[in-house]
Amino acid sequence: MLIALNKPFGVLCQFTTDDGRPTLADYVRQKDVYPAGRLDHDSEGLLLLTDDGALAxxxxxxxxxxxxxxxxxxxxxxxxxxxQALRQGVRLNDGPTLPALAEHAQAPAWLWPRDPPVRFRKSIPTSWLSITLREGRNRQVRRMTAAVGFPTLRLIRVRIGNYALDGLAPGATRELSR
Structure with missing residues (x-):
């Protein structure tokens, strides 16, 4: 079984917690599936869950x-x-990153509101970026954008390999074919 979840902001990528914060158990009804990878609690978007260890x-x-x-x-x-620096790879405290596919982007028309909203400052604009990585270090995208002088305000994973978010609403799941 392979399931796509559009993980909302603030949800932990685990099924249990002692502190009452929202977890995957609040959104995923299927039993015996586990996340194939992680998204930080302050990141959103595509999370794949499976019961197949080899696929994970x-x-x-x-x-x-x-x-x-x-x-x-x-x-x-x-x-x-x-x-351009992101495309070439940047140096982080744990070593250089691989080059990334990076380009300027627009806020997508399908973007849902975030709760809580991203901070807004009249005097400082925000920008959007599309970035594709082939490695997965802890908080890598956030560290890369900070390294080039542009801290991340909102991070949404839209694709993993051949699997895409494709209009899945926040908190919703969809069974995928392998």
Whole structure:
């Protein structure tokens, strides 16, 4: 079984917690499935869940280099130089990243409101970026955009390999074919 979940902001990528925060159990009704990868509680978008350990391994093991695409809202007017730096790979405190596919983007028309909303500052614009990675370090997109001078405000994963969010509403699930 393979399930796509549009993970809402603030949901933990686990099924239980002791502190009352929302978890996958609040959204996923199927039993005996586990997340193939993670999204931080402050990230949104596509999360795949499966009961097939081999499939989970293929989706998450860095040696398989599954591309993961994100839409990212950043603080400030994103420059061409920053996008080019992301394309070349940036140096993080745990070493250089692989080059990323990165390009300027527009806020998508299908974008749902976030609760709580992203902060708004009259004097500082925000920009959108599409970025595709083939590695998966902890909080990598956020660290990469910060490294080029544009902190991440909102992060939405829209694709993992051949699987896409494709209009799935926040908190909704859809069974996928492998």
């Amino acid at each position: 391994h293929r989706l998450t093991d860095p040696k398989h280099k599954q591309p993961k695409t994100y839409l990212v809202q950043v603080d400030g007017a994103l420059t061409d130089e920053a996008v």
